[in-house]
Amino acid sequence: MSGPAANDATTASSNRVNGGEALIRSLEMEGVEIVFGYPGGAILPVYDPIIDAGLRHVLVRHEQGAGHMAEGYAHATGKPGVCMVTSGPAATNVVTPLADAMLDSVPMVCITGQVALPAIGTDAFQECDTTGITRSVTKHNFLVTRAEDIPRTIREAFHIATTGRPGPVLVDIPKNIVDANNPDAYFEWEWPDDLDLPGYNPNVTPGDADIEAAADLLMQAERPVLYVGGGVLKARGAQALLELAEMTDIPVVTTLMARGAFPDTHELCLGMPGMHGNYTAVTAIQRSDLLIAMGSRFDDRVTGKVGAFAPDAKVIHVDIDPAEHGKVRKPDVSVVGDCRIAMELLNEVLRQRGLPESNPDRSPWKQQVSGWLEKYPLTYQQSKDGELLKPQYVIERLRDLSPSDTIVCSGVGQHQMFASQYWEFNHPYTWINSGGLGTMGFSIPAAIGAKAGMPDRTVWAIDGDGCFQMTAQELVTAAVEKIPVKIALLNNSFLGMVRQWQSLFYEERLSEVHLGYDLPNYVMLAEAMGCVAFRVEDVDEVDDVIAKANEINDRPVVVEFRCHADENVYPMVPAGGSNDDVIVDPSQSALLDADRAAAAAAAATEGTNA
Amino acid sequence: MNRPGDLAHHTLSVLVENKAGVLARVADLFARRGYNIVSLAVAPTDDVAFSRITIVVDVESAPLEQIVKQLFKLINIVEIQELSAFDAVERELMIATIEASTETRTQIVELVNIFEGKILAVGTAAITVSLDGAPSKIDDFETLLHDYGIRDLQRTGRIALPKMDRSVPVLRAVNEA
Numbered sequence: 166m167s168g169p170a171a172n173d174a175t176t177a178s179s180n181r182v183n184g185g186e187a188l189i190r191s192l193e194m195e196g197v198e199i200v201f202g203y204p205g206g207a208i209l210p211v212y213d214p215i216i217d218a219g220l221r222h223v224l225v226r227h228e229q230g231a232g233h234m235a236e237g238y239a240h241a242t243g244k245p246g247v248c249m250v251t252s253g254p255a256a257t258n259v260v261t262p263l264a265d266a267m268l269d270s271v272p273m274v275c276i277t278g279q280v281a282l283p284a285i286g287t288d289a290f291q292e293c294d295t296t297g298i299t300r301s302v303t304k305h306n307f308l309v310t311r312a313e314d315i316p317r318t319i320r321e322a323f324h325i326a327t328t329g330r331p332g333p334v335l336v337d338i339p340k341n342i343v344d345a346n347n348p349d350a351y352f353e354w355e356w357p358d359d360l361d362l363p364g365y366n367p368n369v370t371p372g373d374a375d376i377e378a379a380a381d382l383l384m385q386a387e388r389p390v391l392y393v394g395g396g397v398l399k400a401r402g403a404q405a406l407l408e409l410a411e412m413t414d415i416p417v418v419t420t421l422m423a424r425g426a427f428p429d430t431h432e433l434c435l436g437m438p439g440m441h442g443n444y445t446a447v448t449a450i451q452r453s454d455l456l457i458a459m460g461s462r463f464d465d466r467v468t469g470k471v472g473a474f475a476p477d478a479k480v481i482h483v484d485i486d487p488a489e490h491g492k493v494r495k496p497d498v499s500v501v502g503d504c505r506i507a508m509e510l511l512n513e514v515l516r517q518r519g520l521p522e523s524n525p526d527r528s529p530w531k532q533q534v535s536g537w538l539e540k541y542p543l544t545y546q547q548s549k550d551g552e553l554l555k556p557q558y559v560i561e562r563l564r565d566l567s568p569s570d571t572i573v574c575s576g577v578g579q580h581q582m583f584a585s586q587y588w589e590f591n592h593p594y595t596w597i598n599s600g601g602l603g604t605m606g607f608s609i610p611a612a613i614g615a616k617a618g619m620p621d622r623t624v625w626a627i628d629g630d631g632c633f634q635m636t637a638q639e640l641v642t643a644a645v646e647k648i649p650v651k652i653a654l655l656n657n658s659f660l661g662m663v664r665q666w667q668s669l670f671y672e673e674r675l676s677e678v679h680l681g682y683d684l685p686n687y688v689m690l691a692e693a694m695g696c697v698a699f700r701v702e703d704v705d706e707v708d709d710v711i712a713k714a715n716e717i718n719d720r721p722v723v724v725e726f727r728c729h730a731d732e733n734v735y736p737m738v739p740a741g742g743s744n745d746d747v748i749v750d751p752s753q754s755a756l757l758d759a760d761r762a763a764a765a766a767a768a769a770t771e772g773t774n775a
Numbered sequence: 776m777n778r779p780g781d782l783a784h785h786t787l788s789v790l791v792e793n794k795a796g797v798l799a800r801v802a803d804l805f806a807r808r809g810y811n812i813v814s815l816a817v818a819p820t821d822d823v824a825f826s827r828i829t830i831v832v833d834v835e836s837a838p839l840e841q842i843v844k845q846l847f848k849l850i851n852i853v854e855i856q857e858l859s860a861f862d863a864v865e866r867e868l869m870i871a872t873i874e875a876s877t878e879t880r881t882q883i884v885e886l887v888n889i890f891e892g893k894i895l896a897v898g899t900a901a902i903t904v905s906l907d908g909a910p911s912k913i914d915d916f917e918t919l920l921h922d923y924g925i926r927d928l929q930r931t932g933r934i935a936l937p938k939m940d941r942s943v944p945v946l947r948a949v950n951e952a
């Protein structure tokens with residue numbers, strides 16, 4: 166290719182740029198340090214200025230990986246993740262990460278190439294209706310039609326992605342407006358100072374009256390629970406939460422998206438609620454008289470049967486997205502705004518009201534809660550001699566042998582639930598997973614993105630054998646780009662979570678869930694991709710290998726832990742069931758049955774007495 | 776049958792940025808979240824930067840509050856007004872071609888006159904009429920026309936604006952239908 170012809174004619178003014186240069190310069194203006202991407206026809210003109218750009222480009226092996234890396238980067242750093250891919254099949258390959266980022270409110274900007282404007286609508290080669298396809302899986306998307314609109318659009322895209330309730334924004338860019346050979350793609354560079362978004366003005370500061378009303382309910386509550394969701398992390402509100410919980414002495418549950426928002430080792434922490442939540446977290450919510458929903462959204466995996474969820478509780482709902490208020494559960498006090506700001510205001514009001522000294526006495530509630538904690542801790546049976554590993558044990562050892570600020574990413578399935586349950590998250594932004602969409606294959610690319618953003622931290626991906634096979638090729642990316650992530654592959658030879666449902670709800674009729682332990686040979690596969698690889702089958706080897714893996718910092722590491730094929734995740738609330746009917750580990754069920762019988766008998770006598 | 780003039784419906788007057796794809800975003804949102812649109816009318820406002828979409832929604836398909844909140848999350852939506860029949864001026868236009876034999880033609884013309892509609896075209900066996908007015912009036916007219924045989928009928932869907940504040944002097948006599 167000869168040098169861009171239009172260049173000579175247009176470089177008279179040094180401020181003249183073409184669309185491709187403008188795009189890269191706009192990314193630099195937004196402070197972008199790293200772009201995860203994959204080139205192709207329609208985006209080619211943008212890949213030329215990348216050679217000279219002041220940002221790092223990570224060449225992935227599949228566009229889905231680029232999207233999840235951008236998400237992992239955003240989760241870990243709080244900064245928007247950026248991915249860039251070409252048109253057509255590449256754009257459709259990022260649909261999954263966009264949907265994932267949408268459901269988990271991850272700030273992300275995705276740039277897609279598009280066929281030249283005159284070709285749009287003609288079924289041109291690699292044309293697809295990218296903005297149409299991604300409309301419902303993005304917070305917003307743009308099709309840019311003029312080169313001079315690129316800087317403003319990029320600015321608006323980052324603004325929308327990172328403010329209010331964060332989310333993915335896609336910018337679709339036709340080839341001709343970034344083409345250095347097109348004289349019309351040149352314009353006088355200008356970075357806009359203002360945004361033109363008359364319909365977008367998220368409300369971040371809650372109203373005083375709502376904060377006062379929340380404080381009133383809080384002071385009256387006898388059995389309150391702080392039900393903390395991912396919004397607290399998005400709002401960078403962990404410190405304000407700690408202060409709120411300690412000042413009010415209210416126990417905290419952290420949802421799957423909020424693990425780490427409150428330290429697991431804190432005496433007020435009850436762990437995770439929901440389908441595979443701790444008995445205590447689930448039950449405390451059920452018995453509570455006040456739920457303070459902080460950046461949480463009453464997801465069905467938390468509520469179970471909505472009509473039976475926390476039946477006696479009043480609700481204070483704090484969330485920046487007005488549409489979450491009343492979507493599932495009607496709040497008694499609705500606080501629309503940023504969680505951190507809301508908690509800071511609330512803390513101030515509560516201090517003025519004399520807290521912590523004037524806290525009501527809630528010792529009966531606290532005793533009840535600690536009773537549950539004692540009776541129904543998370544539990545599993547360690548494998549007997551000669552048996553394969555228990556996934557819970559592997560995670561406990563990983564947890565204890567890795568730095569406390571290790572970033573843990575997970576795939577989707579049993580290993581995800583075990584990781585969330587058994588890791589102790591004591592720092593915010595150390596847990597990265599696909600909660601809303603439940604995207605298998607999330608963990609490896611997300612871990613790479615997280616490690617790229619936080620190179621000094623240890624990053625472990627806890628993955629299943631099914632998930633691993635969905636995105637394992639990104640380990641090549643990690644090896645080539647020298648992003649030394651560590652993968653704990655919990656190989657149970659099954660699509661374990663699906664196998665669990667078939668075992669429990671389909672009379673053990675296992676259908677299409679067996680993968681086998683040996684194919685692929687994970688150690689050989691990992692080595693072929695440039696990783697150091699280990700296989701562990703014996704309890705005695707676990708610690709040594711983890712220690713070895715933790716010492717390797719120049720290459721990605723894969724440790725295949727051969728795990729029991731038939732371990733189930735407990736506790737469990739069957740889908741659509743009431744949270745009152747939580748199924749505990751078989752070793753605890755006799756105790757729970759006795760407790761339930763006693764409670765029913767007590768209720769019956771109360772009934773006759775009345 | 777649910778008719779567009781029924782009170783169970785609710786009217787949203789939605790001011791949107793006049794940008795490509797806005798209508799698709801609105802329509803997509805309704806489809807994706809399972810909300811029913813009864814009718815929808817869209818046209819630019821006096822300011823070319825904005826259009827107004829009047830949407831009649833079936834409030835039984837979802838709580839109106841949730842529909843409005845989800846709509847408002849669309850970046851291009853600038854303002855949403857909920858208009859109840861009591862505080863809105865609503866209009867709709869209908870055109871219809873009716874079977875009209877020599878015996879029935881005068882009856883139809885009479886009906887059109889009573890409703891203050893217009894005759895747009897007369898053929899040997901049919902007649903095309905138009906009527907504008909409040910949606911309920913058009914419902915009534917449509918019902919009466921049914922007996923004669925409707926060949927084709929098209930309604931625009933309603934457009935609506937909030938009623939003027941009582942304290943604001945009304946400059947022209949408004950002919951309430």
Ligand SMILES: Cc1ncc(C[n+]2csc(CCOP(=O)(O)OP(=O)(O)O)c2C)c(N)n1
Pocket residue numbers: 576577578579580581603604605628629630631632633655657659660661662663
């Ligand atoms: C892309 C995708 N396909 C299918 C599913 C449904 N699904 C949820 S968990 C699971 C099994 C995961 O298996 P594995 O990765 O081996 O993890 P395990 O449950 O055994 O820990 C499946 C198939 C999903 N969540 N995502």
